[in-house]
Amino acid sequence: MTVALVVAFGLGAVVIALTGGDPLAAFGEMLTGGFTGSGLRNTLSRMIPIVGMALAFSLAFRSGVLNLGGEGQMLMGALFGTMTAIVLPGPGPVVIVAALLVGAAVGALWALLPALGQTKFQVPLLITSLLLNYVARATTSYLVRYPFGEPGAAFASTVAVPESNRIPDFPFLGGGISISLFFVFGLVALLAVVYRRSVFGYETAMLGFSGPFARYGGVDVERKTLLVMASAGAIGGLVGSHLVLGETYRYIDADMIAQTGFAWTGLMVSLLAANRPVAILLAGFFFAGLQIGGFAMERATKVSWQLAEMIQALVIVAVVSRLGLTWRRRRKLGEEVGPPQPEMETAHVGEV
Amino acid sequence: MTTELELRGITKRFPGVLACDGIDLTARRGEIHCIVGENGAGKTTLMSILYGLIPPDEGEILVRGEPVRFHSPLDAIRRGLGMVHQAFKLFPSLTVAENVIFREEPAKLGWIDRKRAVARVQELADAYGLAVDPTAVVEDLPVGVLQRVEILKALYRHASILILDEPTAVLTPQERDRLFDVMRRLRDSGRTILFITHKLAEVMSVADRITVLRNGKAVAELDPATTTPEEISRHMTGRDVEPVRAGAPTALGDVVLSVRSLTVRGAHSLPVVSDVSFDVRAGEVVGIAAVAGNGQTELIEAIAGLREIESGTVTLAGVDITHLDVAGRRRAGMSYIPEDRHRVGTAAAASVSENLLMGYQRTDRMRRGAWLRRRAVADHAGRLKDEFAIKVSGVDVAAGTLSGGNLQKVALAREMAHDAPLIIAEQPTRGVDIGAIEFIHTRLVAARDRGAAILLVSAELSEIQSLATRILVMFEGRIVAELDPDRVDEAEIGLHMTGGKVAGA
Structure with a gap:
């Protein structure tokens, strides 16, 4: 991890120097901009979608299910959650809960489409979940322009969510941080315990380690696939609903399309944290800070914000290549006690 | 007879284990040299060193009198070594012929000459009596046929030193005898065969010379004409079995x-x-x-x-x-000890304890509602580890680090524990x-x-x-x-x- 950071920031420094900037000044701005004062508040806010999407990704990925449909699940959940908050009458807290439930349900249903495709028709989930993102983008764009759109608005968006139906901010911490953050912490704790201590956590982990082994041991692989996908989609839908109900208060098409980046940042965070919830929280904090700090750096030093994104990606590359090294080292150790482990090197052939 | 291959003082240390301890081995041109020993005796490590998969700490390898250093199996293949692995190394979605010709494709104007490839593979298969359809896709084939494809792969590369790692495990007696005929024919054509096996009857029927390994040492070199299976077994185990x-x-x-x-x-x-x-x-x-x-x-x-x-x-x-x-x-x-212990019977990345839990995770003994009883899970694993003499430092170690026999004991222990x-x-x-x-x-x-x-x-x-x-x-x-x-x-x-x-x- 340390090595990864040094490598990533080192390469970033080279790029800054090449473009005529001062790396130390730029990184200084990044650090203070991302992790102090109002920057820290923004970082904490940004953690909500990043950590949320990372948890959604990890939930499926550790079960051996590669869900690349996070952005679609997020968009669909967000739009339907928003519409519920707009049209449903009743006291604020009730409407908010109902809207979140609808957002989660729609996200879950959207995630179930590729899952059912895989379990019922053997269509690879990896591909369908990814492609459904485009369907989700087009669908939400259409809906927000026509049936759900605000008539006569300059850009495609819904009307604003009534004030009573918005997710409130913490009354302390200087304001500007949604109480959703509290629920993100709760979800981290919940998943950390579920992954390690529950029958569900055990069975899905085994499924992730070896599908044939889990199936042989009596784990209902199909049901588990559907369940983790629905849960991942539900979290995605919640994150999307939060982005409107707790941040922008209206579903703005262009804005939300831009927010889909959180699904991919979340994926990176989950990879970096090896799907472990507490590590996801820390890595999510770090990445959120990098992004916010990147904005500050751009304002102060004219070094482009994209550099922050580049560093994020370099951290992942460095971490992943170091994983590769330890993997190889471990393989050699494995040979001390017996034959080379076939699952690492050998094409698996034969019946499933 | 000329010496084809010589290993001198091969030593390999792993943390806490001396896998190969100054092993000397000489194989002559045109001989079937059996290497026998229990798992953990160092056979696989020795063959991995010989085939360039891992470097030795000490010692040297001479091929036809010339010292060589293999940095990868490709170096070994270039020197005329061929290996038929115990675990198959094949591309599941390709045909038999495509697997066999991989890296040595017959080409016509830069394109793979499929007709020639199929014909050549068929020819080899016929010549050695290995019934295989060269156009069949590997993933559709049962395990026994895959073994034949592996043998074909080595034969296709004209290996002069052929390492066969327990090739008979999936053959009938008749097929085995046919394979032995193949091996004898290869020997008579001047090739050297290193034949790794546990089966003493096979050793007795096919070997020209026998090297017995135990605890990383070459403890005996025997002549099948003058030894008995009991003697070999004694050398292998250090006791009577x-x-x-x-x-x-x-x-x-x-x-x-x-x-x-x-x-x-x-x-x-x-x-x-x-x-x-x-x-x-x-x-x-x-x-x-x-x-x-x-x-x-x-x-x-x-x-x-x-x-x-x-x-x-x-x-x-x-x-x-x-x-x-x-x-x-x-x-x-029902309890079930499956054939494929690496992929079905166990999960390599999971701990021994997690492997031992599979199938019990929903019993009342192991869970309380949705939660696992951690104490019971640990006790279960510890008890089975002791009862079935699974050699592992702790039950939290990944199962993938266990040797074949120990891994099988994990599956056996789990499946037999609930009577x-x-x-x-x-x-x-x-x-x-x-x-x-x-x-x-x-x-x-x-x-x-x-x-x-x-x-x-x-x-x-x-x-x-x-x-x-x-x-x-x-x-x-x-x-x-x-x-x-x-x-x-x-x-x-x-x-x-x-x-x-x-x-x-």
């Missing part, structure tokens, strides 16, 4: 497993198991003998709930389990050393004596003969013979296995 005798079965109990008119369809919806019926009673071991690819794998998968049943019924302890899922069948009293009425044991001792075989056989016999019904599938006819009360022979998806192990010899079983005695002919 008595083969497990099943002994007379106690009185048979009720029918535990009853299979009636079972039909299973495989790839291309062809029936791979046709109208199979048999019973297994409490206190007996029913052995299924068949050449790989004759439906025994599919039969077991269908009984275990891993493969769809086309028609027929399976009854376990009076419960119709035909339409139950795996968990339901396990609850009804299920039915135990399905599929190739339970394949690729494990003599000590572990003895242990596994003792356990199976003990389970039988306490009244378990055991369905044993094995490519090892001696295993079936010594353990089974009855032998069912499968050929092309049907049961073609029921034999009494005390009244038939290997040759006769083998004849049934190859369809030589269908319908009382």
